[in-house]
Amino acid sequence: MKGIKGRIVRNFGIVILLITLALEALFFLAVRQYYYGSAMDSLQNQAAVATAYYNKYALSYNVKEKAKYIFESDARSDFPVFEVIDWDHTTVMTSYGSSGQQINTPDVKTALTGETGTWRGVSSDTGESIIAVSNPLRTGSRTLGVLRYTVSAEMIDTTVRNITGIALLSGILAVAFAFAFSIILAKRIVRPIEEVTGVAERMAGGDFTTRAVKRHDDEVGALAETLNYMADEITKTDKLKNNFISSISHELRTPLTSIKGWGETLLSGNLRDYEETMLGLSVMAKETDRLIGLVEDLLDFSRLQSGNMKMELCVFDLRTLAIEIREQFGFHQRDKKLKLTVRTEVEPLLVFGDSNRIKQVLVNLVHNAYKFTPADGAVTVTVYSKEGQALLEVQDNGEGMDEEEVRRVTEKFYKGETKQAGSGLGLAICKEIIQLHNGALHIKSQKGKGTTVIVSVPLYKKE
Numbered sequence: 256m257k258g259i260k261g262r263i264v265r266n267f268g269i270v271i272l273l274i275t276l277a278l279e280a281l282f283f284l285a286v287r288q289y290y291y292g293s294a295m296d297s298l299q300n301q302a303a304v305a306t307a308y309y310n311k312y313a314l315s316y317n318v319k320e321k322a323k324y325i326f327e328s329d330a331r332s333d334f335p336v337f338e339v340i341d342w343d344h345t346t347v348m349t350s351y352g353s354s355g356q357q358i359n360t361p362d363v364k365t366a367l368t369g370e371t372g373t374w375r376g377v378s379s380d381t382g383e384s385i386i387a388v389s390n391p392l393r394t395g396s397r398t399l400g401v402l403r404y405t406v407s408a409e410m411i412d413t414t415v416r417n418i419t420g421i422a423l424l425s426g427i428l429a430v431a432f433a434f435a436f437s438i439i440l441a442k443r444i445v446r447p448i449e450e451v452t453g454v455a456e457r458m459a460g461g462d463f464t465t466r467a468v469k470r471h472d473d474e475v476g477a478l479a480e481t482l483n484y485m486a487d488e489i490t491k492t493d494k495l496k497n498n499f500i501s502s503i504s505h506e507l508r509t510p511l512t513s514i515k516g517w518g519e520t521l522l523s524g525n526l527r528d529y530e531e532t533m534l535g536l537s538v539m540a541k542e543t544d545r546l547i548g549l550v551e552d553l554l555d556f557s558r559l560q561s562g563n564m565k566m567e568l569c570v571f572d573l574r575t576l577a578i579e580i581r582e583q584f585g586f587h588q589r590d591k592k593l594k595l596t597v598r599t600e601v602e603p604l605l606v607f608g609d610s611n612r613i614k615q616v617l618v619n620l621v622h623n624a625y626k627f628t629p630a631d632g633a634v635t636v637t638v639y640s641k642e643g644q645a646l647l648e649v650q651d652n653g654e655g656m657d658e659e660e661v662r663r664v665t666e667k668f669y670k671g672e673t674k675q676a677g678s679g680l681g682l683a684i685c686k687e688i689i690q691l692h693n694g695a696l697h698i699k700s701q702k703g704k705g706t707t708v709i710v711s712v713p714l715y716k717k718e
Contacts (some may be wrong), residue, residue: 259448263441264434271433279426286418290411291386295373298335298388302404303371305337306390309402318400321392322348325402335406339392342367342400356380358403362389366401375408384408447475455482463490492667507549510542552680555615566691570715571610573645574599577638580617584625593625594633604638604645605715608692613712616685620649620708623681627706628653644694644711652705661700685710 313324322339326348339348340363346356358379365372366389374387389403447470454467463486467479517535555564581597606613617636624634628651637648656664663669667683686696694712 258445260438260441260445263444264437267437267440268430268434271437272430275426275430275433279422282422283419286415286422290415291375291408294386294406294408294411295375295388298386298404298406299371299373301335302388302390302402305404306392306402310393318392319347321394321399326350326352335404338401338403338405340389340401340403347400360387360389362387363401363403365389366391366403367398369398378405384412386411444475447471447479451475451479451482454479458482458486458489463493507546510545513542514539552684555680555684564688564691566609566612568608569610570605570607571613573604573606573613573638573647573712576610576614576617577636577647579614580621580636583618584621592630593628595621596633596635597638598635599638600640602640604640606645606692606712607715608712612688613692616688616710617647617649619681619685620710623708624649624651624653624706627651640714643714645714647710647712648707650705650707655702655704655706656698656700657702661698664698665696 309321309325309328313321318339318341325337325339336350338346338350338358340358341347344357344359344363346354346358348354349356360374360376362372362374369391371391372389374389376385376387377383378385384407385405386408387403387405389401391398392400392402447468450470451467454465457465466486467482469476469479517539521532521535577597577599581595584595621634621636628634632652635648635650637646637650639646639648665682665686667680669683682696689696689710689712692712694710697709697711698706699709700706
């Protein structure tokens, strides 16, 4: 009971216990007030009427004579027991005709001061519980003694005790029921948490096929959904990672195989064959460039993941990068018979950022456009401004992508169904670089109609 279940039971039980105790206390007070208060009020009213009558019509100036008159009037009545008491707290007359007892209860003392006194306690004579009301006996304005009326409270005590016992038993049963209910409630609350915890432990052990069951539409249900989503994403990422490892292994092995093959050929061949030697060196140089590109992608990905990507910030003209791209990719127009068009605005498009990283993005986008555009196709690079943003747009009329590929193409390691060489990190790295420049990268594409990639970064504003 040290976990959530124990805390729920304890807290719920304490609250119920405190509420029950408070209600029991109020109930006990109400019961006692009702029974003892009613009896006291009734006795006070009767005593007040009787005392007023004897003070008015028993005009004797002697307390003994008044006592005799009262005895003759009330001895055979059903009125509660009366006692006439003098200034020495000694009974002069009682309902039973006895006298001489000392009564020093608070009600008598109060009555001797001229006020009505009440008292509830145990009779010194009979030992029973009584209720007493004492009123001053007067002749004119002079107090002669005390007229005291008493009634037995034994039946009231018994009734109050019975009611109190029943109330206590009811309270104990209510608290016991509340604790039992709290245990059941705690189990219902904790069971889904325990199930989710078990699922999380199995996932932590590497079993991502297990799934949490959403039993209720609450916080625990939301946690179960989140855990399942996390498992799906981990499974998806793990699959992409495995595909990436397989793909990158193939991508690394292919150029290495070519380099090794041509290296052995050149070592074992006749170096005097100039054309063969130059062809081998050319292949080795191109494959080395491929390896360097793959390694650079991996290094950039590692830097971005660790937050160690260094940015050399400066103000530069985005149009300059577009012109450099046109010169850099101009030879592809001859090799693949592609038409590269670069359009820029007349006014400078100043951007504050890392020009080399932005150029890396542009090179990657144009390279992808060339890769997925067939011969005699067209690639257009447009640089312009709009609403305080510098926009760089790369458009081709190549293979294009469907909606699912467009949605996932910027994910890490994702290569889709393409058979083209690559690490699957290029666009993911581009997106991260643009986000580091407080910009955004958007892709529009249709299968068989081409792709348009739009990069936006804030224009530089002079202070």
